[in-house]
């Protein structure tokens with residue numbers, strides 16, 4: 232049992248106005264990674280660095296790439312076995328056409344109980360909430376055991392360089408659980424889809440559309456690859472069924488290009504085609520096996536098509552080289568994640584959610600990847616993804632966050648830490 236006085240002591244230190252101001256200050260700093268426009272995570276990171284120093288935290292800044300730093304904030308309690316990480320990213324996606332916005336994307340305008348602007352939802356509001364939660368835990372002087380690491384990371388929206396650097400430098404070595412602060416509308420997300428993205432390049436021979444037999448068309452190979460991908464999807468669907476939180480596994484050909492580059496022309500049979508596939512995985516699928524399957528269909532279809540042309544050319548009494556080639560490149564291999572419901576971090580976040588909202592916690596899954604994917608995959612760290620903000624709103628125009636939900640989130644973060652690092656609890 233965690234005494235109520237302990238919880239109250241921490242919650243008393245959470246000042247909603249300070250949370251709103253911190254969110255607003257962060258949103259007003261344009262932190263889109265756009266070298267041409269001269270914007271990056273640098274200024275937002277510097278702001279957090281100074282803010283954390285003012286709160287008396289031990290802080291460190293690591294340069295991940297030029298103008299792209301991570302900020303690492305440390306908070307230690309009595310010696311203990313656990314280190315909890317709060318993770319939030321400083322980068323935001325582009326606002327796109329700003330004239331399509333009703334509100335200034337970097338204005339942090341408040342209307343009613345909503346704040347508008349790029350990053351209010353994904354994820355500067357939640358970043359501010361985790362920082363305010365850490366500051367409240369520090370100021371309250373509560374007696375906990377272990378440590379908290381605040382990872383304020385760059386480049387979550389693109390290559391996830393920030394979390395990879397964080398891991399490479401050894402910052403994750405002692406972390407025993409992480410809360411990934413992202414807009415999940417108060418849900419406790421314990422699983423995330425994985426992704427394999429691949430590019431097939433089919434090389435035949437270009438020719439005049441009126442004389443296709445003087446070339447080697449790539450189109451039949453493209454058709455067979457699409458068909459084979461669909462068969463793989465059907466097999467996965469039959470084998471695994473629908474995941475409770477993530478839905479169905481999928482093999483989606485997204486880009487089909489012939490010619491692979493340059494302008495298409497109706498009377499020109501292209502010599503090269505390119506097909507991109509976006510595969511999303513759910514727990515139970517083996518990525519090495521799937522990559523092996525993709526290699527097998529590549530070799531098999533190449534053989535089938537060459538045989539097909541050989542047979543066909545015999546019928547037509549045509550002589551040509553049947554040297555059609557199919558190449559396969561794996562562009563992304565990112566595993567799914569699944570944290571057990573009995574894991575102490577899941578219990579802590581559920582307990583805190585129930586304590587603050589009086590509602591039964593709802594489990595869910597994240598359709599995309601987050602920085603947590605790499606903490607889970609490379610360091611075996613159990614993760615829970617949670618935070619304020621409608622799940623449909625990220626990356627849209629007129630992005631917003633509900634301020635009351637944000638305040639509640641800061642409290643849930645703080646109480647989750649109290650539960651997870653409580654020295655008197657047997658777990």
Ligand SMILES: [Zn+2]
Nearest residue numbers: 353354387413
């Ligand atoms: Zn995000």
